[in-house]
Amino acid sequence: MFTTLLQKVIGSSNDRHIKRLRPLVTSIAQLENELEKLSDDELRARTSWFRGRLEKGETLDDLLVEAFATVREASKRVLNMRHFDVQMIGGILLHRGIAIEMGTGEGKTLIATLPAYLNALTRKGVHVVTVNDYLARRDSEWMGAVYRFLGLSVGCILHDLDDAERQEAYNCDITHATNNELGFDYLRDNMKFRVDQMVQRPFNYGIVDEVDSILIDEARTPLIISGPAEDSSELYRQVNLIIPELAPEDYEKDEKSRSITLTEQGSQTVEEILTRLNLIQGGSLYDIHNISLVHHINQALKAHQLFARDVDYMVKDDKVIIIDEFTGRMMEGRRYSDGLHQALEAKENVTIQMENQTLASITFQNLFRLYPKLSGMTGTAKTEAAELGDIYKLEVIQVPTNLPLARQDLDDEVYRTAGEKYEAIIKLIQECREKNQPILVGTVSIEKSEYLSELLKKKNIPHQVLNARYHEQEAMIISQTGSPGAVTIATNMAGRGTDIKLGGNVDIRLAFELKDITDPSEHQRIEEKIREEMATAEREVKAAGGLFVIGTERHESRRIDNQLRGRSGRQGDPGKSKFFLSLDDDLMRIFGSNRIDGMLQKLGLQPGEAITHPWINKALERAQQKVEAHNYDIRKHLIKYDDVMNDQRKVIYEQRRELMIIEDASELVREMEREVLDTSLLRFIPEDAYPDQWEVKGLHEECMRIFGLDLPIEEWSKEEGIAEAEIRQRIESAIQDKMKTKEDKYGSDSMRMAEKSILLRVLDQIWKDHLHALDYVRQGINLRAYAQRDPLNEYKQEAFSLYQEMLGKIKEQVVTALCYIELYQESPSEIFNAAIEDIEGAQRNIRLEQPGLDSVKQDLPATKTRNRPAKSIRKVPLRSHAKKTDLERVDVSLGKIDESVSRNAPCPCGSGRRYKHCHGK
Template structure:
């Protein structure tokens, strides 16, 4: 009651924020006449003027009104578009590092130009993050006209660029790109061996378009760079043959669609064990014996592939590959793969080539990647429903921006039918009704399978239509641009992040470009544009008279936000429109998450064939079901983040230390410290504190000194000396180690040795980090079982991950010390820094399956091959015996003679008679 009273008197927090932003709009508008009077050169000169004022101590906030006015004028001159007042408000929200929720068609792409220009004045770079390569290219070209007109440079990061092209793009004032490309570049940079090979600059400011899709939907799984492991493709095929027979009997497994899990029943375990024996796969023991754990894993993943995953729903088969379909956008995820053998199981199921499994080499979640930016903002049409998550995870506030014109769309109540057939009959009837009056229709579906099912029905009825799904994503922009033509029927999977508005009457620019052979300028384009504008205006009047765009949802999505994105395609910029969702009791959401009583209730109501129930209560029941799913998904994302935060602390430390090594001219002090700590660790293990000499592990210490340091020292003799203690043993070992290393440095040469030290240190660092990630993967997969022992899995993970990290550092010290103590290099051919080897995958796991068991999207190098640097093996020669010339190998003629004479080889044993 008090809260309602306070809101009535003071307004909501959103209204108070909007009031503050609105107060600055008149100042921007007041500058318009003076700015409009400036010639082009003077307007462009404002950029340098702003930069000079920043250098003199003014802040970006001080420049906001003038900068926004300049961008508005530049937009009018280059694009013919003038920012509305509400768009200015949206720009202020983004500049303050918040999320601007703006309805579809309100011009979010144009809004971003205001804060992007303002923040780019600092010269530190601004990143604009989009959901696909098409939008990144389009926006960089379209909005780039404004930035280039004002003297700013614009770059774009898309799939297939070389490192040099990426470096140039990141050096620009404004850089457009996809979330995957930005994230993978960060991971790849931290696998480079030279600073000049890194492509990204320090993070400054980012605006994320479709922020809910990227930071919510795709944040349930991390980005992963992985490398191949042993090939077990034949085993997947053999297990698939067994499971294919097994699943014919539904009594052999239990499936839970709500939690997407499947397990063998007791009958199933018995049958599969016998079938595996017959196939020669189970040779000893029972199926669940410890040495058969890999076989159990393969059976489980194959069972999931056959029972939980369906062709043309979760994936499609194309060109001998399994390609995952993004459940949020309906697009194909080229190169994305499920992890932990699931993708291989699907490949075996569909009879395509089974690719090798991969091991994680580097990974990061979108949560932790985007939290690297000191200033982050976002924009979308649907963020308010996830405001709590944005605040908790990203510390981002959501501000709802009012529309420029009131929304005139009529959102009708859902219609619920008993069967899917009745539902589709009703959908087709409504489509025919709309076409009869010239009203365009957009039909939204949740999968390729269902979009093609409706397409088949419409074909039989002779109704012309377009289909937009993963099979036809190439024509996506063209199909959507013309979906507002009179009587047009468009069937589309999820509309999230399409990036192209549906304009009533059609899109004159797209039609003109088509007539001009793809050109967006020139006399042919201008003539076509003038012709089509008149045609489109006439068509728009017809569509408005018919009621605007009608959006038909054929099923509710798990997330109401996705439904709202579909609904929001109608009613842009005050246009009329309508929306209605059709459901049946056979829909997945209704069947899995809906109330069990709903079916009984409809039967009691005596619904006849083809009749539907329509009531606001139904809407509320569905909303509750969707909230259950959204809450579960939020928990999944939070849980993922808690575990990744543990690794993130370690990742930051490793990447910072690695960069420091690259920046240092030499690492001799670091290497010397590692030698000292390695020796001290050896002594500490062999000679415990307060131990008597007879308790010392002298033999073990002598063996370790020989194996690690390559020194044959009389440690046993030292231990027999009267009065010797641990300190003296340590000092003698340190002295002998330093003496041997100094001799090696003198032999190889100080300058060359400094290069060798740095190269080996980075290579070994990468190797132990890779092994550490694998250990963390294994720890993460089994840590949940600790809950059965009444222990918190997260606390257990933190404790053991910290211990593993300390072990990794110890292993790093020992390996670097051992290699440098033993390495023999040819002075005239120093080992080059490792070059990138194209063997690795860049992956982002499928969010639909959210969990540690999932893998991810390949990001390729400039030549189309999967890219990542692979540490080369250090060039270690066999031991050289001065008395045995056969061990000298091919000694360079100008090198010191291995015999120890001190002369050059060509003047000693290599002298030509």
């Protein structure tokens, strides 16, 4: 009570923050008249003037007032849109690295032009991050007109761009991209073999649109680049036949955590069915031979019992396509990982695609923490302020609306059954249509939007449906949602990016109806007619009470509900919102609807009657808060584990980048040789041990295996007074002599190229294996909690041990490969190109994914590659007791190479092709 009273007297911290920015806004406004007098060229020239001032030592904060005033003037001339004072406040906060909450329709897209222009003056690049390709393309064209007018370059990253186009877009002053494309480009860049192939510059400043959706909703699962693994599609089909035979008592389902497990009875049932199908080895399902089978069964159970068609996914063109739960859009090309998508494909009887293994991964949390300065904007962030502050160090500030909010948010109506609820919704729609009031109905799934559509058809009520099936007509459908008496059903309204204007959107209607009109006089006549009609429609809708938003049920997140509500009442417009609920709704059912149902029956609630009270709203909000807290725990849990890998990833990626930059890696290779030798000596010649305790036979075999050297170590050990240091010095001299002989034979340039290419190749292979090992550790580490051990600490210890082991493997394999290789007499550039060609060919088929229950994966365009040996590196046959390295298993020889024929000469067989492309393969 005292706190509330104090806030009324001195204002909240949010109010005080906004108040401190008012003088800056006033200063910007004072420049408006002066800038209006400038010509377009003079206004454009200010960009070079600002950059010159930065070079002389001024800061971006010094330029803020003048730069923002310049953008406002440019926007007036190019877009015919003037930034409001509250938008200036939002722009200042974004520049200072703060997340802002502004109501729907307040012009967040236009706000981003202010900090984007100011920070782009440094020439280090600005990323404007959006939730989908449509918004990225739209914003780069729409707001890009302002940037280009002021002399800045603008790029847009879309899914179908090649590397050259991506590089060009990232090198622009301002780049629009989706969060997924940014993440996958970052991972792909750290799999490249040349610095000039990398598409991204170092991160500088990021502005995240729909910051809550990207940094919170989508951050539950990491991004993964994966490559093809073994094909087990037939096993998925066989296991899929088992699930329909199971009874409800055979498994336990927890919808809150979206998990499902077999009961003891269920395990017995499955074992009997598997024995009948001859798919099980041994007597028990949980024998070590059947671990893979258990995984397939669990994924098939999830697919059948936790994932519903037209709710979580849809089937189209022989594919299972994921539906984004937050936007209702199809996620083309994305796939659930860990075999779940294959299980869904088996369930729906479509073509089953191959599984994949991880090549690189990163979470959105660690991706966006790479930015030295990050900011964001959304209509709903205050409820997630704690998480944004904890994870991203982002303060959240609410920016006031330009005009006072006039929307009425009515209390929820709760019915006992879904049928009664839908009857009430249809009745309200009919009442609104009678007075020409537009209605927007929000549903949570395609299935429910189409069910409601069928009910409206039976009542002969014309309407539009916006869901993943009609995603192409999205902008047109949303733009006309505010027309008199219009009824629009939308799956979800988050991240739609199109304003609902009362009376309809004039600009979109003009673009649609005038696109084929070429006669100027006819064009003007129709335009005037449309504008007049729309103005009349706007007055009519306002008189009817504005847009009425109806929610058919509560989402598990309050933010999604608020985003739906926020579609009504933009820029001071009138409007209403109301949610209709039933005890059959998912949120009500999961959170104790049986108890509520019993209570309502005791209260004598009759069929068709609803209970309405502010207490109900508060109870529902508490349930939503519980779900939000649970999801926050999932994300915190994820990032704690990923932070362990992130430290290792930073080191590996940094070392990899240094390797690509340096021309001469010989000193690094010499250091590796010494370390590998020291490790071997320590194993076979323990410290302070006598010569008769040395394992000279083992050391001899180790030198043969790693260095390819047949040394008389046994004879050396019998020499009088021989010491470990002397043995080490002789072996090291033999290694140096061998490498010097190679360098004399092939030339130093060729050896430098070979060293560099092998370093990169081995690093990538071992890092991939390391990620695979960490995946296995991560899957089973929680079992250590049964031994009263903290799984996170255990994971850190295991990960560190594996990391140390990985470093040792890298050194050993690099040294072994260099000791055994032989080079053809070709130019250094040919050696380097050939050494990496096979790996790059394999990478053309990598896939992009997000694992977990909400996970998605994205396929790259497949490129058919030749199966050929490395053009310039040929392995010398190893002795019978020597072990082949992983590197040597990469190259597959397709035939004997005749060294008397030049590889670039015509093939002796008379085919007309070069020898290296014919019998010299």
